[in-house]
Amino acid sequence: MYDVFFQKFNEKISLTEQEENFIRQYLTPKKLRKRQYLLQEGDICKSIALLEKGSMRSYLVDPAGQEHITAFALEGWTIGDLSSFHSELPSTQNIDALEDCELVLISKSAHDELLRTMPKYETYFRLLITDAYLALQKRTLSMISLSLDDRYKAFMESYPNIAQRVPQHMIASYMGLSPETLSRIRSRINTSK
Amino acid sequence: MYDVFFQKFNEKISLTEQEENFIRQYLTPKKLRKRQYLLQEGDICKSIALLEKGSMRSYLVDPAGQEHITAFALEGWTIGDLSSFHSELPSTQNIDALEDCELVLISKSAHDELLRTMPKYETYFRLLITDAYLALQKRTLSMISLSLDDRYKAFMESYPNIAQRVPQHMIASYMGLSPETLSRIRSRINTSK
DNA sequence: GCCTGATCTTGACCAAAATCAATAGAATTT
DNA sequence: AAATTCTATTGATTTTGGTCAAGATCAGGC
Numbered sequence A, B: 001m002y003d004v005f006f007q008k009f010n011e012k013i014s015l016t017e018q019e020e021n022f023i024r025q026y027l028t029p030k031k032l033r034k035r036q037y038l039l040q041e042g043d044i045c046k047s048i049a050l051l052e053k054g055s056m057r058s059y060l061v062d063p064a065g066q067e068h069i070t071a072f073a074l075e076g077w078t079i080g081d082l083s084s085f086h087s088e089l090p091s092t093q094n095i096d097a098l099e100d101c102e103l104v105l106i107s108k109s110a111h112d113e114l115l116r117t118m119p120k121y122e123t124y125f126r127l128l129i130t131d132a133y134l135a136l137q138k139r140t141l142s143m144i145s146l147s148l149d150d151r152y153k154a155f156m157e158s159y160p161n162i163a164q165r166v167p168q169h170m171i172a173s174y175m176g177l178s179p180e181t182l183s184r185i186r187s188r189i190n191t192s193k
Numbered sequence C: 001g002c003c004t005g006a007t008c009t010t011g012a013c014c015a016a017a018a019t020c021a022a023t024a025g026a027a028t029t030t
Numbered sequence D: 001a002a003a004t005t006c007t008a009t010t011g012a013t014t015t016t017g018g019t020c021a022a023g024a025t026c027a028g029g030c
Helices: A003-012 A017-024 A082-087 A108-117 A119-145 A148-158 A160-165 A168-175 A179-191 B003-012 B017-024 B082-087 B108-117 B119-145 B148-158 B160-165 B168-175 B179-191
Strands: A027-032 A037-039 A047-053 A056-061 A067-073 A094-097 A101-107 B027-032 B037-039 B047-053 B056-061 B067-073 B094-097 B101-107
Touching (some): A003 A119, A047 A082, A047 A108, A067 B119, A108 A119, A119 B067, A119 B082, A119 B119, A148 A160, A148 A168, A148 A179, B003 B047, B003 B119, B047 B082, B067 B168, B101 B108, B148 B160, B148 B168, B168 B179
Antiparallel strands (some): A037 A094, A047 A101, A056 A094, B056 B067, B056 B094
C-alpha cells in the first residue's frame, strides 16, 4: 500500500524503513469513482492527494459559466488546490476523477505536523513544490511566447501520456482554446509533415 | 545593510540576531545601473537576488526575435531564473535593471549550504517558493479564464505599484498583448465608468 | 443489438487582436 | 535649448481564433 507514494518520495529524498513507517501513520487511502469529486468550488481543500492509480483533473468555472481545466494528474502526480490548502479559505477550483482512482491523502494537520517534526518531509515538500513551480513556469512562458502550433507540440512532447488518456477537448480547455481550434491545429501539423 | 532582505525573511520566519549574522556571511551585495544585465540568455543563473532598491524585469526572446517579459521585481521581491539555478543549465531568460538597483545575492553554493545547515533557511525558502507558485498560478488562471479587460483590471489590483513604475508597453508584453491592444483596453475601461 | 450521448472534424461567418502607419507628447541626451 | 529617443494613442487593414452548425464515428448503457 502507498507504493507509488513512497516510490515518488524516495526519488526526491531516500527514506529508511522506519521513516517510511513513521510517515505511513499520517496517510489515508481513498478511492474515487469516475466523475466523483475530490473537491468542489467553495470547499476548503483539507488534503493534498497523490494518485496511486487513475487520472484526475482540476478546473474552474469562469463568470460566463464556462469550464477551464487548470491541471491534469496521472499516477504518481500530486493534486489539490494549494492556494486553499495553504490559506484554509474556500477554493475556486473543482477537482474530479476522469477514471476510477486510488489516492493517498495527506491532511493539512498531518502535513503541518510532518513539517514540524520531520526535516526530510519538509525537504520532500520543498522539492515537490519547486517542481510544480518549474512546470507551471514552463506552461506560462509557452503561453506568452509560442505560436499555437508550437504550444501544442510542446504540450505533446512534455505530456504524451496525458494526450493518450484524456479527450482532446479537455486538452483544448487546458490550453485555453476552443475544441475546434485545437482540431484545426492538429490537422495543420499533420498535413505539414 | 540587507535591511529589506531580513525584513522579508522575518515576515516568514523570525530570526535571532545570531541567526541573522550567520546568514549574513552568505550574502553578497551588488549594485546595477539602469539597463545593466544581471543574467543573459545562455548564462547559468548562479545566484538568486533580492531587490533592496530599484526595479527589474526578466524576459525571453522568442524564435521570431520578439521579447516577452516574464516577470517584474520591485523592492523586497526575489528574482532569478529558478530553472537554471536549480538545474545549473544555461538560462533561456534575460534579467536586467529597469532602474538603478541594489541587490542582495545568494549564490548557489551558499544556498545549498544554508539548506543543509539551517532548517530555518529551508523553511524560509519553502515559503518563498510557495508564494511564487501561488502568484504564478493566479497569473496562469487569469490567462485562461478571464477576458482581457478583466485580466488587466486584475493585474492593476494585484500590482498597482508596478503600473506606476513601468512603461505601459512592458505591461502589455508581460500580459502577452501588443501595446496597441493594451492602450485600447485602457480607453475602453476608462470610458465605461 | 440498438440507441443515446460523447467526441472529433469541417465549413461558413463573425469578433477580436495583431499589424502597419501616422501622430503627438514626454523624457533624455547632447 | 535643440535634438533624439521613448512612449502612448488612434485609425485602417489583415489575420487569427471563436462561434454556430452540420455530419460522422465511436463507446457505453439499456
